[in-house]
Amino acid sequence: MNNKQRIAKYKEKVNDVIEKMMYELFKQQPENYIDWMMEYLEQVKRNSLKSQQAKFEVEYNLSSEEEENEEVEELPQPVKNTKGFRSSVSAEVFGMHNKKENFIPRVIPKTEEQKQQILEKLMKVFMFSALGQNEQEIVVNAMEEKHYQKDQWVINQGDDGGELYIVFSGELDCFRRMKATDTEQKYLKEYKSGDMFGELSLLYNAPRAASIQAKRDSILFALDRSTFNNIVKDATIKKRQQYEDVLSKVELLQSMDTYEKTQICDGLKEQVYSKGQIIIQEGEEGDKFYMVADGTLIAYKQNNGSSEQVLRYQTGDYFGELALIHKVPRQATIKAETDCTVVYLDSNSFLRLLGPVEDILRRNAANYKKFISNQ
Ligand SMILES: Nc1ncnc2c1ncn2[C@@H]1O[C@@H]2COP(=O)(O)O[C@H]2[C@H]1O
Incomplete structure (x- = not known):
């Protein structure tokens, strides 16, 4: 397009x-x-x-009781009805109209050193890293340090959620009863220093979707719902909505669960290229993994001094993974055949988030092995 x-x-x-x-x-x-x-x-x-x-x-598989009987709200009525429209539907979640003006962020006193430590972790969490300095300061001030002992539960599935957490030190495990009728919990993942969890129930005002237990003594920074709602919630929901559609077209990701895909959404950046522009140059170092949101691109390889067309990419295709998986220079030049939009992950996010599909990536890479010169 x-x-x-x-x-x-x-x-x-x-x-x-x-x-x-x-x-x-x-x-x-x-x-x-x-x-x-x-x-x-x-x-x-x-x-x-x-x-x-x-x-x-x-x-x-959740339902927040508060919302269960609600219908989609009606559109506003004429002004003679002074109440306007119903504001009963979880105003905090859906009624963003009443936010900001009333927001007085909490400030939990900290030393400069503590603030710096929190900031360092914050910068590694996608939804906070793009914030301006003022907003980052508000978030840092609102964070509360919390200590959990080995085996202690931080979050219980089904509970109301009031905070999200960033791990400062320690390790925690995440479990989930996949269906309401399940008695057994399934182990999902581990959280380590710099990881964030507990955001879902704040984003969607839903009960906790999983349980989190400290695997060893752990220190967490907790951010309260009100600060989260006022500073990052809208932007995060918008980004997840915006890229959900793009990611649904990437076949590679279809074996990932919804939660894993939302993590990818959070980490994506977008770049628009005009027809003829070069996105990747063969032989250069690579630090990004790309997915095509819109348009077509062509891959060329040098062969005996001339440039040979080897592949064409369209919406839903991906490229740029070889340099990141195999730590080799770029194996081809990628040029925009039409005006196009790509979304990309930096190499750290790629390695962290695409772990679940690494086997598929490697298997698919074998298909173009014949084009790869130095492997
Ligand atoms: N597959 C998953 N489904 C739901 N929540 C998950 C999953 N993996 C990790 N989590 C985290 O577990 C947290 C439990 O509390 P929340 O529902 O607030 O937010 C949830 C996510 O941060």
Whole structure:
């Protein structure tokens, strides 16, 4: 898709919202139409988050009782109804309209050294690393140091969640009853220094989706729900929504579970290239793994002084893995055949997050072994 097509698609989406809003506006003719329109758009946003929440609950076999009997909210009524529209649906989750103004972040006193230590860990967690300095400071101030002894449970599946955690030191295990009727817990993963967990119930206002137990004495930094909601929640949900669609087209990832895919979403960065631009140069060092979100690209290899076309990539394909898996220079040059959009992970995130599909990556790499010169 070129830039023109992208803008046309974008316009179509925006027009759709505006047309529906104008239709309702003229039908209802509220006196204070600016307020009405603002409320209308807030409502559209809440309904979109609500459908995201419903999807989440299906994925994780959860249901938060509070939400169970709720229907999608109705659109705003004319202003003579002074209450506007219902605000009962978990205002904290879906009613972002009332946030920020009332937000007074908690400040838990810390030494400069402690602050620095927290900041270092924070920078390794995707959802915090992109924050501005002010926001990072708010998060660091709000973090509370917590100590857990070996075998102590930090999170119990099904409980309400009030905090997320970043591991400062120690090791913890994550378990999950996959279905509500399961009596046995399945071991899922281990958390170590710099890892983050406990974000799901804050993001979706759902019960805890898994249980976490300290494998040895551990120190965690806990971030409260209110600070999380005000600083990172919207951006994280938006990013997960934005890239969910892209990742659903990447066949390589289809064997990963939903949670693993959301972790990848958090780590993705996007880059747009124009037709003819080079993304990867054969022989150079590589530090990124790419997936094609849109457009086509061509891989070329040098052969006896001339450049030979060896592969074409389209939406859902990936490239750039060989340099990261085998620690070799780039094995081909990748050039944009059309204007294109790619998403990428840096090499650390690639190695950490794509572990579950490493075998598939290696197996697939064998298919183009004939193109690889020095292996
Ligand atoms: N496969 C998984 N499904 C759900 N939660 C997971 C999974 N793997 C790790 N977790 C973490 O376990 C945490 C339990 O508490 P939360 O539901 O708040 O957030 C959850 C995630 O951070």
